[in-house]
Amino acid sequence: MDADLRTLRQRLAEISDIYRSMGVLGWDQRVTMPPLGTPARAEALATLGRIAHEKFADDEVGALLERLRPHEESLAYDSDDASLIRVARHDWDKNKRVPAELRAEMLRAGAQGHHTWAEARKNDDFASFLPVLERNLELKKRYVECFEWDDSPYTPLLDDFEPFMTTTEVAKVFETVRPVLAELVREAPGIDASFLDVPYAPELQREFAKRVLATVGFENGSWRLDPTVHPFCTSFATRDVRLTTRYHPTGLDSFWSTMHEAGHGLYAHGIASSLERTPLANSPSFGLNESQSRTWENLVARSRPFWSHWYEPLQETFPEQLGSVDFDDFMAAINRAEPGLLRVEADETTYSLHIILRFNIERRLIEETLAPKDLPEAWSEGMRELLGVDVPDDARGVLQDVHWSSGGIGYFPTYALGNVISLQIWSVVREAIPDLDAQMEAGELEELSSWLAENLYSLGRKFTPKETIERLTGSATIDPQPYLAYLREKLSALAA
Amino acid sequence: MDADLRTLRQRLAEISDIYRSMGVLGWDQRVTMPPLGTPARAEALATLGRIAHEKFADDEVGALLERLRPHEESLAYDSDDASLIRVARHDWDKNKRVPAELRAEMLRAGAQGHHTWAEARKNDDFASFLPVLERNLELKKRYVECFEWDDSPYTPLLDDFEPFMTTTEVAKVFETVRPVLAELVREAPGIDASFLDVPYAPELQREFAKRVLATVGFENGSWRLDPTVHPFCTSFATRDVRLTTRYHPTGLDSFWSTMHEAGHGLYAHGIASSLERTPLANSPSFGLNESQSRTWENLVARSRPFWSHWYEPLQETFPEQLGSVDFDDFMAAINRAEPGLLRVEADETTYSLHIILRFNIERRLIEETLAPKDLPEAWSEGMRELLGVDVPDDARGVLQDVHWSSGGIGYFPTYALGNVISLQIWSVVREAIPDLDAQMEAGELEELSSWLAENLYSLGRKFTPKETIERLTGSATIDPQPYLAYLREKLSALAA
Incomplete structure (x- = not known):
């Protein structure tokens, strides 16, 4: 033995x-x-x-x-x-x-699709992307046939990213979330955020982000931050964590993007060393991993207590842009809800609506109730219905995301699930650390970081996503109520 | 078939x-x-x-x-x-x-030895390094036993770096070179190089190096230059070449170090694409590879024609340091011969003497006519005899190089062989491109680069080192005369 x-x-x-x-x-x-x-x-x-x-x-x-x-x-x-x-x-x-041949063919088609998609988006030319999409879908259908499922052929695809979750379960969560978000967005107050629409020197953005990162709980000498076209996080060991970010010359988006990747990084960093070099040295699902990037991006780095500490240093870093901007105006601007065309630029409230659109479309494609050629129309309808926005072209519509070009079907829902789960876990965190707000106001994030590492990150992939959530919260149910309550409270505070 | x-x-x-x-x-x-x-x-x-x-x-x-x-x-x-x-x-x-176990043990001992060596050098403590050296030597002797040899047990070690070369052949070349170099060094004129001993901003050093690198013949988008502790060059494909260099705050050494690595890089870059993903996508030997780093470092980047073009831009980059330094004084300073303790800081003329010392010692260790514990004494004797220098401590003596700590025995001679071979090939180059000086004076290096790629680099490792040299020069002999003639001429020009 x-x-x-x-x-x-x-x-x-x-x-x-x-x-x-x-x-x-x-x-x-x-x-x-x-x-x-x-x-x-x-x-x-x-x-x-x-x-x-x-x-x-x-x-x-x-x-x-x-x-x-x-x-x-x-x-x-x-x-x-x-x-x-x-x-x-x-x-x-x-x-x-899965036959090795099919696996190889999927990898190959995925790699080839990327270039075609990039060109198609650049030229706003859906027709040229259609064959790539059809090929990826065909391969996905062959892949689905390798498995058994009860509710929908979409379930085996979902399972690659959110193991043990069914399409029906996701749909149920999204059906609860959708109408509430749509209403919140409709009723959200208009906020002036023009001071975020001016140049912020990338060098100083980086310097500020590094100051904050130094406090989130990474061991010195175990991580780095580099600039790249698309922000991402990867790790080669618990103590070799690579964050990347993208600095726009205008605005401060890179800061939240960096904090987002830091959340993924802290997860990787916190995995128990006894699990290194095993398949357990990972998170249980994309949704759970995403819940932690969302935690650090939004629940920490858009909160009043956090900025009570950090707004002054930020103003000192950017005196021209922010020196005369009131704290409350800054908080309102970074927490506002404002429907837009692009998922990657969406605010915290509208974000999940972009995801729900993609989930519905993916599911219909796989269930063959929507033909790939009819995608642009379905996209426009969905955007109007969910976000009240008119789609002017496919480049800012159905072609905006990279995922389908590389065959990443089943991935999108994990983004919204991460939002939902982040608030379930956050409720427990707040109970466990009653003075968390006071700590954040003092610029202290170490206890938060340690608690999450000890109670969540260190477990790695030992348990299923639901087992992991149950260990933390006492219930295995994915419950959107804390998430919706959080957004309701946030937006009503803005309206006041 | x-x-x-x-x-x-x-x-x-x-x-x-x-x-x-x-x-x-x-x-x-x-x-x-x-x-x-x-x-x-x-x-x-x-x-x-x-x-x-x-x-x-x-x-x-x-x-x-x-x-x-x-x-x-x-x-x-x-x-x-x-x-x-x-x-x-x-x-x-x-x-x-070679038994897999011995191979693994050599890799392990090599990896472990590095740290002990670094500490020993820091603390000037040869005794703490001695066990590492003895262990590596013991493994090398077991390794040697896997092979057959005629002249010396050192030959199988040499063969890993300089295939098909015998210890006797190397000794013969070195015995020709040694007395001439020793005499040249003894008689070399004293040159004032104090203007090279002042601060040069690393940022500007890099900028200047990149300007020059843009002209040496790399295809755009196929290489990069990064700072590191020890300069090196590696490549992951002919069109993915990585140069690294080290910027001292004082002096311009990084420039020649960068040109040295660029020489290795051009070799890798020039290998025929038909040889990619085969064991032929390499140079035939370390000596031949080194001949090209020496070519770009010394024969190009210390030459009068090269600097006729580049000295003005260099002066403009460093007006305070070089604005009032005469061209001839600059040429004399960067070509002077001056015995010193450290190989890595040695000038072009003294360099090979440092190598000859190491070859003699390595050979005696492997032939067991020198005990490892007697190394410091043998080192001091050799330095006095070859370079006329007194060794004040082991840190600047026998502990200065990394090679023996990782078991790299047989590697050193290739550095001096590279110097010798570089001049043999250079003679052919000068015949093939009669107006090379005029081209360099015009800042043109493309024809040189293309000629070397076509006639040497592209061959990769298809032929043995000697076959390769014969194809280029018409003779398979490693002939030190062009090298000695070059140094004689260079130093007599300085004395004039």
Whole structure:
């Protein structure tokens, strides 16, 4: 038994090393690689990806997992070893169902689609993107056929990002959220935010962000922040965390984007070191991971207590832009709700409505109640209905997001689920740290960060998303009420 | 036959992808990685290294190579395919001889030794480094036993860096070079270079270096230059070349160090694209590779024609430091010979003497005519004899270089061989491009760069070092006379 477990751990560590190496290659590609390095990099990534897949999905691993079943059952459910065997078995079962050829074809189509999409968006030319979308959908349908489902063929796709969640469950959450958000947006007060629409020197934006990042709970020497075209976070170990951000010459958006990625980074940083080099060194789902980026971006970095401490330093950094802007006006501007065309520029309140639109469309595409060619029309209708906005062109409509070009179908809902879950967890945090506001007013984020690390991040992927939420909140239900209450309160404070 | 060749190519491409990926991990580690990422990075590198070794050294590859022998013999010797099979067989034969366990142990000891060495040098404490050295030597001796040799057990070690070269051949070259250099150094005129011993803003150093690099023949979008502690060059594809350099606050050394790495970079950049993802996408030997870094560092970037063009821009970049320094004084300062303690700070003339000292010592250690504990004494004696310098401590003596700590024995001679070979090739270049001086005076380096790429770099590792030199120069002999003539002429011009 011991020998089998050692063998399994060794094999999984090796696979983890390969995936982490691919992470380094991907980070380098997006942050530093000279552009002409692309074809060679694609080959290197494909090779490492194939090796990792072969090493995992082979029958030896299956036999090992089978032999380890009695051992697993003899252990406490929440022990590291039982969790490792359980999660590895789940991953192995999923991997085995997918032919290597289909996997490779999906990767290839995804990689090829990106360029076509970028051109199509630039030229506002949906027709040129349509074949890519149709190809990705066709492959997704073949992929879905590898699995069983009860409610919708969309469920197996969702499962890649939000394991053990069904389409029906997501739809139910969204149906609760949708009308409330739509009403909040309709009734939101108009706020003057013109002082955020002026130049802010990127150098100073970075300097300010780094000052704040130094307080959020990262160990020195374990992270870095780099500029890139699309902000993202990746990590190659709990103590090698890479944040990236994008500095616009105008406005301060990069600050919240940086705090967003810092939330992902703190999650990766807080995973228990006993889980390193295993498939457990991750978060249980994209939604749970996103709940923490949202926590640091919004619940912390748009809150009054946070800015009670940081607004003065920010004013000192940007005296011309903010020196004469009242604290309350700043708070109103960064918390306002204002319908717009673009998801990535959406405020906290309208954001989930953009997601609900995408979820409904994805689901209909997969369930074949919407033809890909009819997407632009469905998009315009949805935007009008959900956000009351008219879509002037496909570039700012159905072509705005990268996800579908690389076959990322089933991913979008996790963004809104993250918003919802972030408030469920936040309620518990506030109970556990009663003087959190006072701490934030004093510029103290360490206790918050430690609490989250200890009670959430350190668990890694030992438990399912719902088990993880239940451990924290006492209930496994994804409950949108705290999220809606939070937005209601925020917007009514603005109106006052 | 076709199927076998395809299989071989595919296997070698996969292995090449893994090694290139390890290159990315290593570059990231030295240039950008947060320091606490070290242990995880070591694991990732070890895993990829083991996978690559296993994929190459297995019997299947040997059987493939055997079956391909008739095909190889049916092809022209210099065809890509014949070269690929020939070189892969050579590599495979070498790899097969070394037990995986010994290879792993050497890598491990090498990685561990680095830290001990760094501490020992910091504390000027040779005794604490001695066990590391003894361990590395013991492993090297076991390694040597895997091979056959005629003249010296040092030859198999040399072969890892300078394939097909014997210790006797190197000794013969060095015995020709040594007395001439020693005499040149003794008789070199004293030159005032105090204007190089003042602050030069690193930002401006970088800016100037980048201006020059833009003219040396790299395709836009295929390379980058980053600051690091120890300058180096690596590449992950012909069009993904990474140069690094180190900016001292004082002096302009970084410029020649950058040009040195650019020489390595141009070699990597010039390899024929048909050789990518094969073991031929490399230089034939460390000496040949070094000959090109020396070419760009010294033969180009210390020459009068080069500076006829670039001295004015340099003066404009550093008006305070160089505005009133005469061109001839600048040329004399950057070409002066002046014995010193440190190899990395040595001038062009004294440099090879530092190498000869190290070669003699390494050889005696491996031949067991010198005990490791007696190293400091042998070092001091050698420095006095070769350079006329007294060694004040081990930190600036036997502990100054990193190589022995990581088991890099047999590497040093390639530095001096590179110097020698650079002049052999340069003679041919000057014949092929009669107006080279005029071109350099006009700031034109493109024809030089293209000629070298076409006639040398593009060949990659298709031929042995000597075959490569013979193709270029008409003779396979490593002949130090052009090198000695060049230095004689340079120093007599200074004395005038």
